[in-house]
Amino acid sequence: MDTPTTFPPFAVTAEIDADADESISHYPADKKRSAVLPLLHIIQRNFGFISKDATLWVAEKLGLEPMQVHEVVSFYPGLREHAPGKYHFRVCRTLSCAMAGSAELMDRLCELTGIDRSQSDSHHNPIAVSPCGQWSVEFAECLASCGTGPVCMVNDDFHEEIPADKAQELLNQYKA
Amino acid sequence: MSDIQYLPGKEPHPCEYRMIFKNIDRAGWDPSIDCYLNDGGYEQLKKAIKMEPQAITNEVKASGLRGRGGAGFPTGVKWGFIPPNNTKPVYLICNCDESEPGTFKDRYIVHQDPHQLLEGMIISCFAVGAHTAYIYMREEFPEAATIMEKAIEEARAKNLVGNDVLGSGFDLEIYIHRGAGAYICGEETGLIESLEGKRPYPRIKPPYFPAALGLYMAPTIVNNVESLCHVKHIIEMGGGGYAQLGVARNTGTRILCVSGDVQKPGYYEVEVGKITMGELLNDVCGGPKEGRTFKACIPGGSSAKILRCDESFTIGQGDAEQSLSFFDIPMDFDTIAACGSMAGSGGVIVIDDSRKISWILNNLNSFYAHESCGQCTPCREGSMWMKKISDRIVGGHATPDDIQTLEDVAYQIDGRTVCAFGEASSWPVEAIISKFRDELTAETSEDNDDLSEEAKIQLQFISQ
Structure with missing residues (x-):
């Protein structure tokens, strides 16, 4: 993980603490564990991924064992344990998008950003980051827009009908 | 309803009955x-x-x-x-x-x-x-x-x-x-x-x-x-x-989501059972792509069993027995179930003759291998094995025996898991093998080494 990262290191601010308390209030007072995912989302949104320190903070905040938080972090594909690029591309890999050319889109994105996906696999190391740390890619399973494939997400933005020859156009919207 | 205008190019098909999707793509509409x-x-x-x-x-x-x-x-x-x-x-x-x-x-x-x-x-x-x-x-x-x-x-x-x-x-x-x-x-x-x-x-x-x-x-x-x-x-x-609305025991409207190899993929809200597969694919979705013919169709989300477009089905019993071609199937819950598949979530994935069925199978197996939660052994292990075997078929390294092994693995998953994921992951495999066995077998060869790379490593240890 020597890639430069564009995210700040984990540190709890008053705002983050207040956001966390607000999320916890959505669940019964004796069921704070339910707020694990919301708290992890707050952390990932602010710091790019879930660090060990962040896991410990969530555990303490909710009165859980750290393992109870880590087992959630390590399960969900949507939660990351390493920093992605400043712009993280999730390309849908599943059937309808694959038929529409999502593998070609992924190849083209990697080519244009200098990303090497050869060490990535779907389970343990799904994310590949560019040497500059600005870009990262990942195959996602069905993004629920099968009629307009290939589709991809860039951070929180959703893009549909992006065949490989539109990859450069898409990247231009997110100039580093 | 008639005074509702839709955005240009997003107008509903005349055979649609827009109720749930009344406001989708509606001109002048916003979510406020x-x-x-x-x-x-x-x-x-x-x-x-x-x-x-x-x-x-x-x-x-x-x-x-x-x-x-x-x-x-x-x-x-x-x-x-x-x-x-x-x-x-x-x-x-x-x-x-x-x-x-x-x-x-x-x-x-x-x-x-x-x-x-x-x-x-x-x-x-x-x-x-x-x-x-x-x-x-x-x-x-x-x-x-x-x-x-x-x-x-x-x-x-x-x-x-x-x-x-x-x-x-x-x-x-x-x-x-x-x-x-x-x-x-x-x-x-x-x-x-x-x-x-x-x-x-x-x-x-x-x-x-x-x-x-x-x-x-x-x-x-x-x-x-x-x-x-x-x-x-x-x-x-x-x-x-x-x-x-709809037909007996299959009431109301439902939204059919069509994707894959058709001219006009998209969402279509219709009365349940009032439209046939043929009307949906040929009339509403504009038929197959230029120069292509329909080969197969997954009628209700990827977990539903695949249907061949040249298949015919005998459903009902006694006097009610009737024969249906694929294109005659009404889009309701019960008839699709009687044809051996399911209406599921309404996701219709269409596959034309340009696609190898092994590639379709491998894509689905990759999905289920990735998404198995890992709680039940038959599903956790089986979904990975199924992917490995279909990887071999797609890669041209499979032997004819692999098809049988794949089928055996699938039948050892369904019915043996806590949730329906076991069926969801094994039904596509079971159906694709039963309906496209010849095509899959044609991609295998007796000449291929019947040992996987892992099996070879394993042998080094057990043959000592």
Whole structure:
């Protein structure tokens, strides 16, 4: 993980603490564990991924064992344990998008950003980051827009009908 | 309805019956509460909140509404499973984890018409006595989460959510709970575990039927987005009126999502069973792509068994026995089931003659291998084995025996797991092998080494 990262290191601010308390209030007072995912989302949104320190903070905040938080972090594909690029591309890999050319889109994105996906696999190391740390890619399973494939997400933005020859156009919207 | 204009190029097909999708792609429409109220929004809530809760459930039962998430279970019957002597809080969860490959309907409702969902949810909560409801929304819908949050706040400002809804004395809070990219969270008990802050390992039924032992071991109703929207229309039309739509035992409308090798993929809301597969694919979707013919079709989301387009089916018994070609199949729950597949979530994936079936199989196997939650051994191990074998077929390294091995593995998964994922992952394999065995076998060779790389390494140790 020597890639430069564009995210700040984990540190709890008053705002983050207040956001966390607000999320916890959505669940019964004796069921704070339910707020694990919301708290992890707050952390990932602010710091790019879930660090060990962040896991410990969530555990303490909710009165859980750290393992109870880590087992959630390590399960969900949507939660990351390493920093992605400043712009993280999730390309849908599943059937309808694959038929529409999502593998070609992924190849083209990697080519244009200098990303090497050869060490990535779907389970343990799904994310590949560019040497500059600005870009990262990942195959996602069905993004629920099968009629307009290939589709991809860039951070929180959703893009549909992006065949490989539109990859450069898409990247231009997110100039580093 | 006739004065509604749609955005250019997004007009519904003439054979559509737009009810749930009335406002999708509508010209001049926006997701604000003012726009919804100007169109008669929340009138059905005002009507329902004056009814007896049991009377609402009775209307939903009378409507014959079947769940639109995949299983097709009658919604009103599900509501009726809450134990009558219950003293615990009741929860309602809207399943917006839309993740069955081929399905893309809920996305449009939560992005473009959030108040229709809220109105359906509030009525449903009132009917089942839930004072807390969660919308479990998949993480990949960040924009929709923002839109729904805003819609809830707008509804609160109009006293449609919160304490004493419309002065009725009924209190209700609705929260958004975002998932984190796991397909298994669409399974209702997995979803509940996820909402409790755990890994989403599904619970075994019985005894954990959510309506009796759900969220926090309290009665919980989990309904799909589309199902909850239908409730609003059932109140408007009355259960009996609603049941006039569609065909017997398959009432109402449903949204069919067509993707893959057709001229015009997209979403089409039709009366259940009033359109055949042939009409859907050839007339509504414009037929196959230039110079191609239809080869196969997955009729209800990727877990549904594949159908060949040159197949014919004999269904019914005795005098009711009839023969149907693939293109004659009406798009309802029961006939598709009788043809050996399922209407599932309404996701129709069409495959033409340019595709190798082994490639389709391998794509699906990769999906299920990635998404198995790992709780039950047959599914955790089997889904990976199935992917490994189909990797070999696609890569040209398979032997004819591999096809049999693949089939054996599939049949050792289904029926042996806690949740329906076991069936979801093995049915596509079973169906593709039974219907395309020759094509798959043709991609294998006796000349291929029948040992995988792993088996060779293994042999070094056991042959010593």
